[in-house]
């Protein structure tokens with residue numbers, strides 16, 4: 001009876017998941033043979049299971065890598081396209097300038113003053129070259145920000161009110177927004193688990209978008225609040241609003257309808273990626289053109305709920 005009991009309880013232990021367990025019987029009979037067979041089967045099973053685990057790990061890595069490569073390709077195609085237009089403009093303006101200069105320098109009558117109209121044209125081309133070159137610079141700078149995401153500063157416990165306030169104060173003193181009015185209110189003690197630089201980048205992108213959509217006499221309003229597990233930052237403006245068409249493409253890289261024509265269209269796609277990396281959400285709303293817009297940013301307060309959220313998303 002004793003060997004039979006050992007065999008039974010051992011089998012149960014293995015069945016319950018203890019694959020390191022081996023059944024030892026010293027009876028030298030058929031039961032012992034059965035125990036040996038069981039042990040061999042368990043070892044074989046463990047080996048197969050380990051192989052499968054390894055395969056799953058490899059496949060997952062492959063999928064992640066190919067997704068990363070695909071997004072790099074997507075971005076690279078976009079960059080090439082976006083930088084091509086301003087570069088063509090630069091090349092074309094420089095060419096025109098050169099031939100104008102050539103004509104001026106080889107004029108028959110050198111003593112004559114240069115025609116003021118001619119000077120105007122020259123300066124227009126020069127201006128165009130500068131503008132377009134700066135546009136290219138803006139795009140490449142933003143892309144560098146994009147590629148540095150995740151490797152900047154690690155997540156840590158950050159006072160969210162102070163972070164938002166730093167950005168608001170910084171923007172307030174930027175020349176182009178000096179006459180705009182920005183109002184910010186919220187819980188001054190609020191802390192959360194975020195990457196400090198990335199979080200500021202999010203606030204900066206959302207705030208400058210709102211300011212760009214506003215005339216100088218219109219206000220941008222930021223409100224910070226929290227409940228038990230999440231904090232929320234609402235950025236609301238009375239600006240030009242978002243049309244249905246713009247709403248659909250808002251988060252796409254290189255999509256821009258900025259009114260001054262100086263956008264790279266990368267702000268919101270960078271923002272989106274950071275928010276996702278913090279297991280948060282960003283919801284845009286607008287009653288329509290001319291009626292302002294509101295962006296609601298929601299992020300988990302602590303590390304634990306971020307990780308829970310991440311796992312839930314992975315499982316979905």
Ligand SMILES: Nc1ncnc2c1ncn2[C@@H]1O[C@H](COP(=O)(O)OP(=O)(O)OP(=O)(O)O)[C@@H](O)[C@H]1O
Pocket residue numbers: 142205209210211213237239240241242246250255256257258262263264265266267268269292293
């Ligand atoms: N608060 C807002 N009100 C109205 N339109 C907005 C607002 N925020 C974003 N948009 C629209 O979404 C577009 C994309 O925004 P995004 O920040 O990605 O790029 P951008 O602001 O054009 O360029 P950059 O970020 O380089 O300044 C903007 O061009 C604008 O048309």
Ligand SMILES: [Mg+2]
Pocket residue numbers: 205208209263267268
């Ligand atoms: Mg922007």
